[in-house]
Amino acid sequence: MRNNKYQSKQGAKNYPRKEKVQSVQTDTRQVTGIRKKSADYYKNVQMWFIFVFAILLYSNTLFFDYTLDDQLMIYNNKFTTMGVAGFKKILSTDSFTGFFGESKQLVAGGRYRPLSHLMFAVEWQIFGKSPFEGHLFNVLLYGLACMLLFKVLTMLFNNNVKSGWYISLPFVIAALFTAHPLHTEVVANIKGRDEILSLLGSIGTMYFVLRYYETRKNTLLFYAGIVYFLGLMAKENAITYLAVIPLAIYFLKDKSLKESMICLVPMAVGAVVFIGLRTNAIGMDLNGKPVTELLNNPFIDWKAGHEYPAGMKYATIMYTLALYIKLMILPHPLTHDYYPFQIPIIGFSDYRAIISVLIYIVLIVIAVRGFLRKSIVSYGIIIFIATLSIA
Numbered sequence: 001m002r003n004n005k006y007q008s009k010q011g012a013k014n015y016p017r018k019e020k021v022q023s024v025q026t027d028t029r030q031v032t033g034i035r036k037k038s039a040d041y042y043k044n045v046q047m048w049f050i051f052v053f054a055i056l057l058y059s060n061t062l063f064f065d066y067t068l069d070d071q072l073m074i075y076n077n078k079f080t081t082m083g084v085a086g087f088k089k090i091l092s093t094d095s096f097t098g099f100f101g102e103s104k105q106l107v108a109g110g111r112y113r114p115l116s117h118l119m120f121a122v123e124w125q126i127f128g129k130s131p132f133e134g135h136l137f138n139v140l141l142y143g144l145a146c147m148l149l150f151k152v153l154t155m156l157f158n159n160n161v162k163s164g165w166y167i168s169l170p171f172v173i174a175a176l177f178t179a180h181p182l183h184t185e186v187v188a189n190i191k192g193r194d195e196i197l198s199l200l201g202s203i204g205t206m207y208f209v210l211r212y213y214e215t216r217k218n219t220l221l222f223y224a225g226i227v228y229f230l231g232l233m234a235k236e237n238a239i240t241y242l243a244v245i246p247l248a249i250y251f252l253k254d255k256s257l258k259e260s261m262i263c264l265v266p267m268a269v270g271a272v273v274f275i276g277l278r279t280n281a282i283g284m285d286l287n288g289k290p291v292t293e294l295l296n297n298p299f300i301d302w303k304a305g306h307e308y309p310a311g312m313k314y315a316t317i318m319y320t321l322a323l324y325i326k327l328m329i330l331p332h333p334l335t336h337d338y339y340p341f342q343i344p345i346i347g348f349s350d351y352r353a354i355i356s357v358l359i360y361i362v363l364i365v366i367a368v369r370g371f372l373r374k375s376i377v378s379y380g381i382i383i384f385i386a387t388l389s390i391a
Helices: 002-063 070-075 083-092 114-127 131-157 169-179 181-188 190-215 218-234 236-252 257-282 310-329 351-369 376-389
Strands: none
Touching: 002 131, 002 169, 002 181, 070 114, 070 131, 070 190, 083 114, 083 257, 114 131, 114 190, 114 218, 131 169, 131 181, 131 190, 131 236, 169 181, 181 190, 190 218, 190 236, 190 257, 218 236, 218 257, 236 257, 236 376, 310 351, 351 376
């Protein structure tokens, strides 16, 4: 009896405490849920802010006329002006064929970018010769690309951000990207839609890949392959994301290099299909015919009638690569296109070439040293060099 009485008293004493603890736990869960909801809410606010910010920045372009290369791809391109009837020609020829009337490779390797070309044909079918709709779609697609970039950045850096929602790393990066003056020509020039669509395809692929690693649903890899194929159909630059996306998983999602390569399977399938279509349309010769026009080959010595020596060519290329870095940090002065003579032809004895080579050597050393440590600085350098490599 004494034991039972003792247990009863103990139970009476402990029971309120247990109830109180349980109540506190419930309140904690509720508070956590509220905080989580608030975080998601503010992320959505940021995401839509980026979209509206992009629209407002480029709203002045809506009433621009056609300009620059628009004649090549839109109003003087006979395949575009055929509307939907021109689809077969667009998918089976070089992108400039509809303008020149023959398969003329103005630049090495030719150009096969049918996705934006197909869109231009549909717009011509519906609206005729009207630049307003072309500019409108460019602005909307750019806003969508910037918004998607923010979404992907929140997935990549969600666990790394210590600051408040109002000045988070993804938000700052996406806002700077949206407003960067280097993107002006891409949005303001309707033909620049190939760049916007390629970015959408590339970032969209990364989104589905990241969702796959979160959920392990194979259908997401299928979507990634489809979106990546569309990005390639917009512009060949997307091919560099074969390196960018797996390395993002390796560096930022704490996966092994082997596990990070899983996403390469659907992307490789999309790339193979694209290369097959491209080869069928314009052939396999990536170098193409020698370009002897000064306008499209700045290394032609127009006085002597031949190219500058290889040393001067590659010294100038290195100097140009350094200018890319400079313009990202200080985008001034800018021009709508870097035609011949805007960048001087120099040799490796020129201090500008020497400094440029040293800059890239230092960047490569930093990237290599930080690879195994999964340094975010190393990944940033790799992204920059990888996406620039195709140019």
